[in-house]
Amino acid sequence: xxxxxxxVIGLLGGFAVGIQSPFxxxxxxRLGGASSSLIVHVSGAIFSVILLWWRGGEKMRExxxxxxxLFFAGIFGVVLYQTxxxxxxxxxxxxxxxxxxxxxxxxxxxxxxxxxxGVTERPIDATRIIGVGVLLLGAYLIAK
Numbered sequence: 582x583x584x585x586x587x588x589v590i591g592l593l594g595g596f597a598v599g600i601q602s603p604f605x606x607x608x609x610x611r612l613g614g615a616s617s618s619l620i621v622h623v624s625g626a627i628f629s630v631i632l633l634w635w636r637g638g639e640k641m642r643e644x645x646x647x648x649x650x651l652f653f654a655g656i657f658g659v660v661l662y663q664t665x666x667x668x669x670x671x672x673x674x675x676x677x678x679x680x681x682x683x684x685x686x687x688x689x690x691x692x693x694x695x696x697x698x699g700v701t702e703r704p705i706d707a708t709r710i711i712g713v714g715v716l717l718l719g720a721y722l723i724a725k
Contacts, residue, residue, distance in 0.1 A: 598681070602665050603674050609666035618662035622655065672724070679720040686713055 601621070609617035633641060661681070668677045690709060696702030703709075 595682075599674070599678055602669060602677055602681070605662050605665050606669035606674075606677075609662070610670060614663050614666035617666055618659050621662060622658060676720075676724050679723045683713075683716055683720050686716060 605617050605621050608620055612620070633639060664681075665677060668680060672680075690705055690713065692698065692700055693703040694705045
């Protein structure tokens with residue numbers, strides 16, 4: 582796949598998170614955080630089934646080969662929606678998104694550094710630390 586297309590797809594994912602957070606926050610404000618998480622995850626499951634059907638099932642029959650701990654991935658989505666329901670009404674969409682992005686990048690650095698979950702090992706170096714520092718500065722400026 583062309584590198585530029587991969588970048589565009591990554592940006593689309595960011596746009597999706599940027600709009601999904603206020604959606605989840607609006608649901609949470611009206612119904613509560615757990616209700617918001619359930620609605621978001623059920624609607625996501627429905628659309629995932631449609632996408633899976635459209636893609637011919639991919640490799641779904643091999644689900645039993647996954648390590649047991651990967652079945653807990655959904656917990657992180659619940660944590661995300663609970664944090665959105667706390668931060669979004671108090672800090673706004675931009676600050677909430679900035680905090681989520683900074684958290685993702687810091688965790689990404691750690692995962693890359695240790696090569697967890699089969700990702701290519703990329704040690705933390707000065708350049709990557711400076712990059713996170715610049716992002717933290719951006720988050721601070723957004724919060725100001």
